[in-house]
Amino acid sequence: MxxxxxxxxxxxxxxxxxxxxxxxxxxxxxxxxxxxxxxxxxxxxxxxxNAVARTLYSKSSRMIGLILPDITNPYFPELARAIEDVALSNGYTVVLCNTDDDEKKEKQYIEALKQKYVDGIILVTNQLDVTDLAPMAVPIIALDRILSEDIPAVVSENENGAIVATEHLIDCGCKFIAHLRGPIGLTSAEDRLRGFQSVVQQKGIANIVVNSDFNFEKSEEVTMQLLKKYPTIDGIFTSSDITAAGAMKAAHTLGRTIPDNLQIIGFDGIPLGKMLAPSLTTIEQPIYEMGALGARLLIQQFENKTLDTNLYKLPTKLVVRGTTKMRGEKA
Amino acid sequence: MxxxxxxxxxxxxxxxxxxxxxxxxxxxxxxxxxxxxxxxxxxxxxxxxNAVARTLYSKSSRMIGLILPDITNPYFPELARAIEDVALSNGYTVVLCNTDDDEKKEKQYIEALKQKYVDGIILVTNQLDVTDLAPMAVPIIALDRILSEDIPAVVSENENGAIVATEHLIDCGCKFIAHLRGPIGLTSAEDRLRGFQSVVQQKGIANIVVNSDFNFEKSEEVTMQLLKKYPTIDGIFTSSDITAAGAMKAAHTLGRTIPDNLQIIGFDGIPLGKMLAPSLTTIEQPIYEMGALGARLLIQQFENKTLDTNLYKLPTKLVVRGTTKMRGEKA
DNA sequence: CTGAAAGCGCTTACAG
DNA sequence: CTGAAAGCGCTTACAG
Incomplete structure (x- = not known):
């Protein structure tokens, strides 16, 4: 040896x-x-x-910490993959940290990563106190959720995507639209809600908002209640694709046919949407691009290049598939 | 600073x-x-x-390398999560490495990880030459796929699970069963095929085997062809849940109702199954337990405890849901 | 019980 | 162009 x-x-x-x-x-x-x-x-x-000896001297480990709630949430694997791809091609390696949105775990990981001389951290969180980050000395990029004005963030056009989604349902003939909103306090969920509300209010469309927490089971249950109580609901905009799957399941159970009797549009554009039957109409976020951009921005910071801005908003895209009535650019 | x-x-x-x-x-x-x-x-x-200084002296970084094909494949996030959980609670940190089953990337990562003094590696691969691993000096655990007799592996009872799946379809009345097999050369896929064949041969059930590579699109296409060519197929056993989703999609398109007109059983037990409508009957692997056990075994090796055996086979479980006709233990 | 010293394996001013 | 030395921040024999 x-x-x-x-x-x-x-x-x-x-x-x-x-x-x-x-x-x-x-x-x-x-x-x-x-x-x-x-x-x-x-x-x-x-x-x-020996990389470790080099690190000790240079104070650079060529490692990036990736801190996210739960890799098991289907939104994150693609993000992680993108980050890892960019990291690899630049000679960096990524450390995976699941936090379950637990602030204690987040802090613990940040400490551990600092001790390991990671060169930077990509962070998906919303509840972390920025004061803990300030004295970090190591560059940070926030992904998917905005942390503060000081920390560069890559997000997608949540509000605009929601507007497009809601207008699409209206264009498809919906008269009474429900929005299954995401977790309270999550910036992206709030933005989507705001987009939804602005459209229904402006167009005077009957609507209702309920919370579904980005969770399949909860969404199924909530939709069940909702459709029983308000049978005239003819359109649902969910704040995530997982939520949409739950709503579809409930509709299926209740014998509501999609899209004839009930139309649904999701948000995210994860692979799941294509696997559902009918396949899910959704607002697609450029998930891979978001991760890749985040990683690239982080690496730019290592090289002491200043960033153009602290907020990168990537465009979303309406992908019309089988759960709404209108024909779109994609099958 | x-x-x-x-x-x-x-x-x-x-x-x-x-x-x-x-x-x-x-x-x-x-x-x-x-x-x-x-x-x-x-x-x-x-x-x-300073963790790096400690590592330089102790030659232990308290890091584990996790090398797998693609975190984007829904089978892996749960595995990764389990590994990370066990790592965290033992003071280890995990480095995520996607290889796309590319031998070059695998070797590259192994070298990089060695240079970083990772304490051990958890490896999901089938094509890696064992000769490259022998002089590694760092403990390795193979997960999901058996690499060689010398390398401890954690897998599930693939053959037995396939037997149970096939028998279940027969119990549910299927007379002509198709098996959408996984990639050639992959031990787990081969084992599942073997289990299928042993049952249909023994019971004299009409059957056909086609390749679908664990891929949704390919499975959808293959199933389309299959059902057109052999309309009397009344049961499909797929080698993964993703494959099952593809088969269901094709059946839906062709107007075959599930489970009345066509029954389907998958393999894996990933969350996707519950989200499909009808929800998918499947053979559930204890994915989380497999990952956790793999991590625990690796850590045991760090402590120089010898393992009881080099092959840990965890039991699979039939979960009857909505794509087959029989009522089972789970809804 | 405690400190000075050497060493983990590399890198980079500093002289030459 | 090149080497001896000091140092990155810790740990552990070795003396005392």
């Missing part, structure tokens, strides 16, 4: 460790001969520089 | 760095007075020991 070190290479190549280090980092002057000898020695001894 | 070090603490407490280190690690003798002084100093200076 003896690992070869830079000194072994130096000895083999008849130079000093400093010289080996210089060729390793392509930094500083090294003569052709020395370089060749070192390269040969590295190959011969199958030398791999 | 001046971080306080062990020497700052030592100076403040009027002791040596060695003494501080001893109280930090609760190791070696320290007088009551010294200990108190150090504890006070640590608090006062808000000292956090």
């Amino acid at each position: 003896k690992v070869t070190t830079i000194r072994d290479v130096a000895k083999y190549a008849n130079v000093s460790a400093a010289t080996v280090s210089r060729v390793l980092n392509k930094k500083g002057y090294v003569s052709k001969e020395a370089e060749e000898a070192v390269v040969k020695a590295i190959e011969k001894l199958n030398f791999q520089p | 001046k971080v306080t070090t062990i020497r700052d603490v030592a100076k403040y407490a009027n002791v040596s760095a060695a003494t501080v280190s001893r109280v930090l690690n609760k190791k070696g003798y320290v007088s009551k007075e010294a200990e108190e002084a150090v504890v006070k100093a640590i608090e006062k200076l808000n000292f956090q020991p």
Whole structure:
């Protein structure tokens, strides 16, 4: 289990460790001969520089911390994947941290990551006190949810997406629309609610708002109650695709046919939507792009490039599929 | 950005760095007075020991590498979550690595992880040459897919689960059963196929096997062809729940009602199954337990405990829901 | 019980 | 162009 070190290479190549280090980092002057000898020695001894030693000196671990509520929530895997792809192609590695939106876990992880000299953190949370982040010294990017004006954030056009969704239901003939809103206090959920309300109010459409917490079971139950109590509801805009799946399940149980008798539009654009029958009309967020952009912005900060702005709002897109009546750009 | 070090603490407490280190690690003798002084100093200076320096000396980073094909595949998030939970509660942190089953990426990651002194690796792959792993020095656990006899693996009872699935379809009255098999060469897919074949052959049931690669779109297409060509197929056993969703979609498009006209059973037990309408009858793997066990076994190896065996096979469970006709233990 | 010293494996001013 | 030295922040034999 003896690992070869830079000194072994130096000895083999008849130079000093400093010289080996210089060729390793392509930094500083090294003569052709020395370089060749070192390269040969590295190959011969199958030398791999020790990343930890480098980190100790450089204070950069080339690791990114990814802190999110729960990777099991189908919105996050794609985000994580995007981040990891960008990280990999830039020589970074990502540490996965699930918090269940528990502030204690969030803080614990941030401490642990700092101790490990992560170069930066990508954070999906809403309840973290910004004061804890300020003295962090390590760059942070907020994803999906805005934390504060000081922290760069990548989100999607939640309010506008909600407007488009609501107008789509109206265009499809809905007269009484329910909105299953997401968790209270979550900026993205609030924005979607605001978008919904602005349209129904402006157009004078009968409507009702209930909470479903982005949760399948809860959404199924809530929809059940809702449709029993207000049988004339003919359109539902849910704040997530998971929620939409719950609503569809309830409608199915109650024998309401979709989209003839009840139309539904979701929000997110996760793969689930395509797998439902009928497939789900939804407002698609550019999830992968959001993750990739977040990672790129973080890496830009490592390189001390200043960002253009602290708020990146990516456009959403209406994807019409089978749960609403109108034909759209996608099947 | 001046971080306080062990020497700052030592100076403040009027002791040596060695003494501080001893109280930090609760190791070696320290007088009551010294200990108190150090504890006070640590608090006062808000000292956090530098994990990287510790790692350099101890050669243990308290990190676990998790190498898997694609976190975007809904089977993996739950596995990853379980691993992270166990890691967290044992003071470990997990590095996420997506490989797309690309051998080059796998090797690249393994090298990178070694350089970072990860304590161990949890690996979901089938194509990796074991010879590359042998000289690793770091403990490995294979998950979901068996790699070799030398590497401890945690899998589920794939063959038995497939037997139960097939028998269930027969019990429900199916006379002509199709099996949408998973990728060729994947041990778990092969085992499921074997289980299917043993039952249909033994019971003399008409059957057909086609490949669907655990892929939704491919499954939908394949099922479409299949049902058109063999309209008398009345049962489908798919090798994954995603595949089942594809089959259901095709059936829906063709106007075949489930379960009256066509029965379907999946494999995996991912949350998707509950969201489909009708909800999917499936063979549930204990995904979370598999991940948790894998992580626990890995940590056991760090502590130099030898494992009881190199193959942990966890039981699967038939969960009867709405895509087959028989009433089961779950709704 | 405690401190000085050496070392984990690398990097980078500093002299030459 | 190159090497000796100091240092990144910790830990642990070794003396005392």
